[in-house]
Amino acid sequence: MLKQIICLVGLLALGCHQNYEEGAHPDPIPPPQAQLPANHSPTEASQGNKPAGEVVVSGTLSIEGSLLARLPKTATLYIIGRPAPVGPPLAIKRIPLPTFPYSYALTQADAGMMPGQEVDMNGLDALYISVKIDQDGMVGPAQPGDMEGAYASNPVAPGSLNVDIVIDKVY
Incomplete structure (x- = not known):
């Protein structure tokens, strides 16, 4: 049985070696492109209707006094915008x-x-805004x-100002 396995492995190696061609290979065929209008600008789809830096939501973040002393120096702050109370974020x-x-x-x-994933956040009806301080700086479950x-008054309309948040929960 061992001789048969060794023989089979040898034949496979020999067969693979015979089909390999040294040298340059042609480039792969590119995938077909969708037919776009002649006046199409490639940046229109990626930027949506708004400039990339336009403010969608703004405010001030504060932290409950008793939690301030517990902040590790290596922590990372994440500001998160979602289309629903739970689920994947649209903006981070x-x-x-x-x-x-x-x-x-x-x-x-x-x-x-x-x-x-190009999303025009100003085109949404509402956003749920939350923040997280992650001790190890890695995104993931708390x-x-x-x-x-x-x-406190989630959801907010895009363009909202003074969306102030207090970090008050610790895991």
Whole structure:
């Protein structure tokens, strides 16, 4: 049985070697492109109708006094905009731990974190704004010591100002 396995492996190796061609290979055939109008600008789809830096939501972040002393120096602040109370975010702003109070602005440039996900946040009916302080700086489920807060009057309309949030929950 062992001889048969060795023989089979040898034949496979020999067969693979015979089909390999040294040298340059032609480039792969590109995928077909959709037929676009002649006056189409490639940046129109990626920018939506608004400039990339336009403020969608802004306000001030503060942290409950008793939690301030528990902030590790390595923590990272995430400002998150979602179309619903739970689920994947449409926009995320990642900031090395700032000093509080912290004035923030979530902009169109913070939207569409995944390639091919172009979202005009100003075209949405509402956004749920929350913040998270992650101790290890890695995105993921909350771990002991992580903190968060959410806007008390969620959802907000795009263009809202003074969306002030108090970070008041610790895991």
